[in-house]
Amino acid sequence: MSTLSLTSAFNLLLKRDLVLAYRRRSELVNPMLFFVLVTAMFPLGIGNDPKLIEAVGPGVVWVAALLASLLSLDSMFRSDFEDGSLEQYMLSAHPISILVLAKILAHWLVTGLPLFIVAPLLAILLNIPGEAVPTLMLTLLLGTPVLSLIGSVGVALTVGLRRGGVILSLLVLPLYVPVLIFATDAVKTSIAGIPTTAQISILSAMLVGSLVLAPLATAASLRISLS
Amino acid sequence: MIIRFFHQMGSPRYFYNIAGKMIPWFMVSFLLTLLAGLYYGLIVAPPDYQQGESYRIMYIHVPAAWMSMFIYVVMAVSGLISLVWRIKMTEIIIISSATVGASFTFLALATGSLWGKPMWGTWWVWDARLTSELILLFLYLGIIALHSAIEDKRVAARAVAILALVGVVNIPIIHYSVEWWNTLHQPASITKFDKPSMDASMLIPLLVMAISFKLYYGAVVLMRARAEIVERERNSRWVQEMVEQGAK
Numbered sequence: 241m242s243t244l245s246l247t248s249a250f251n252l253l254l255k256r257d258l259v260l261a262y263r264r265r266s267e268l269v270n271p272m273l274f275f276v277l278v279t280a281m282f283p284l285g286i287g288n289d290p291k292l293i294e295a296v297g298p299g300v301v302w303v304a305a306l307l308a309s310l311l312s313l314d315s316m317f318r319s320d321f322e323d324g325s326l327e328q329y330m331l332s333a334h335p336i337s338i339l340v341l342a343k344i345l346a347h348w349l350v351t352g353l354p355l356f357i358v359a360p361l362l363a364i365l366l367n368i369p370g371e372a373v374p375t376l377m378l379t380l381l382l383g384t385p386v387l388s389l390i391g392s393v394g395v396a397l398t399v400g401l402r403r404g405g406v407i408l409s410l411l412v413l414p415l416y417v418p419v420l421i422f423a424t425d426a427v428k429t430s431i432a433g434i435p436t437t438a439q440i441s442i443l444s445a446m447l448v449g450s451l452v453l454a455p456l457a458t459a460a461s462l463r464i465s466l467s
Numbered sequence: 468m469i470i471r472f473f474h475q476m477g478s479p480r481y482f483y484n485i486a487g488k489m490i491p492w493f494m495v496s497f498l499l500t501l502l503a504g505l506y507y508g509l510i511v512a513p514p515d516y517q518q519g520e521s522y523r524i525m526y527i528h529v530p531a532a533w534m535s536m537f538i539y540v541v542m543a544v545s546g547l548i549s550l551v552w553r554i555k556m557t558e559i560i561i562i563s564s565a566t567v568g569a570s571f572t573f574l575a576l577a578t579g580s581l582w583g584k585p586m587w588g589t590w591w592v593w594d595a596r597l598t599s600e601l602i603l604l605f606l607y608l609g610i611i612a613l614h615s616a617i618e619d620k621r622v623a624a625r626a627v628a629i630l631a632l633v634g635v636v637n638i639p640i641i642h643y644s645v646e647w648w649n650t651l652h653q654p655a656s657i658t659k660f661d662k663p664s665m666d667a668s669m670l671i672p673l674l675v676m677a678i679s680f681k682l683y684y685g686a687v688v689l690m691r692a693r694a695e696i697v698e699r700e701r702n703s704r705w706v707q708e709m710v711e712q713g714a715k
Contacts, residue, residue: 393633397613397626407612411630414605415637418644425648446640457633460550464625 249334250342257346260319271312272354278304279362290367297366298376298427304362305355305380306416309387310409312351316343316392317399317462326399327466336462337455344392344455352384368431375430375440379423382443389447389454390415396461419446477554479696480705486689493686500679508672515669521585526672528578530680531571532596535603536638538568538684542610543635546628556692558624559699561631562614563691567684569607576600595649599642606634620699 244252261268282300283293320326320343329339359380363373394412398404426439508526515522542564545557579597580590591597610627617623700706 393629397630398616401616403616407609407616410605410612411609414602414609414641415633417602418637418640421644421648453636457629461626461629464622464629467622 244334246334246338249332250338253329253339253342254346257343258349261346261350267315268350268354271308271351272358274311275304275308275355276358276362278307279365283366294367294369294431297363297368298372298424298431300366301359301362301368301376301427302379302383302420302424305384306387306413306420308355309352309384309391310412312347313388313391313395313412314405314408316347316388316395321399321466326462330463330466336459340392340396340458340462341451341455344388344458347392348385348388352380352388355384356380368427371433372427372430375436376427378440379426379443382440382447383419383423386419386443386446386450387416389450390419392458393454393461396458396465398465399462400465419443422446477556479555479559479700480703482556483693483696486693490686490689490693493682493689497679497682497686500675500682504672504675504679508669508676512669512672513666518586521582524578524582526676528575528582529673530677531578532575532600533677534680534684535568535572535575535600537681538564538571539603539606539631539635539638542568542631546631550625550628550632555699558621558628559692559695560688561627562624563688563695564684565607565610565614565627567687567691569604569611571680571684572600572604572607576604593649595642595646598649599638599645602641602645603638606638610634 279300282296282304286292286296317326320329330336332339356377359377360373362368363370363376368376391408391412394408394415395404397411398408401407422439422442426436426443429436429439504526509523512523514520542561545560545564548554549557549561576597579600583592583597584590610630613630614623614627617626697706
């Protein structure tokens, strides 16, 4: 019988994933670089009118964040699936949804948090005024975990497929719509100088809701993918 | 009695035979209601005082939009049943419904766009209903893509069941967020068609068309389910016997 408590299993899994990510530091930078690059492409595409850039800024940052999150999702369970450790988790005595939550948390720390850190830089590039930068960062802090959580269901469903990447984006992007709407709206509202409590509350509600429901759906999907 | 009925419906062979007997009834009643609905909708119903004759596309557009949501709910419910009780037939229903649902969603979008051109002056506006319908189409396409990507069809059906359930939890959230986004970003310049203030002479043909579309869905989903059953059960004896008899 397992003598490992659930908390220590959670911590061990989290630590293992973080160590693995740290050993491959070059891959760590990639989502962040992608985020910056996509954002830098927009002004090149739409012209250098500062007013225009300011108007589309919040939307551009968030669409780039969606794409960066989508790009990094595939790695969430990939290596564990290939070397068979995912099957070992299935056999463990602990609820899979909690173990999955540890993996999602590790994945978010590695791919979501960097987006939050570079956001002020992008705000400068896109003429987003200083007063709105804290709101932008707050929406990223609340929104990117939701992206990882919702995305984890899609990854779990497609992990066994050889060409899961394209299907993954088809599955996950429509579900990202509410986050995109409320996050960009919060930033725009704060640029206009209006309080953003409503949007932030709804984003927090989405975070809490997906935190509860997504691991269950992910666990069920993993069981199906591995059957 | 009821339990026995469900038990029998769970058996592919029984379902196959019953479905085969039900399809003609669905088809005949579909055609009758379709003719009646189209006749009353296109010829008898009076022209709208604001929109003239062009409102008549509503008799296709609105039932199609209703169907697009109805079918998604059917899929989610069958998804739940097939995940909890592992009934083969509900798995088949999900898959058979997905393409029909996607077609109805596309039909609703296409007719909405055709209706929008004379009314709003453009083929497409980012109206709340149009946008959420578009996202619904993407959800359907995701389900179809996932199902065709997984080779083992039983695994595929269960994966799709989960996806349908995740989708059905999200649809209200998506719908309301799109509506919220729309009211913030667009002035109320769009004159929406007022539904409750509809005259009975226009409403009745609409309801007849809605029933007609449901019957059509029933017929098509049973046909597709029968085809799916034969494909899945091709190694079982009753299918082989049936094919041999048909070949003679």
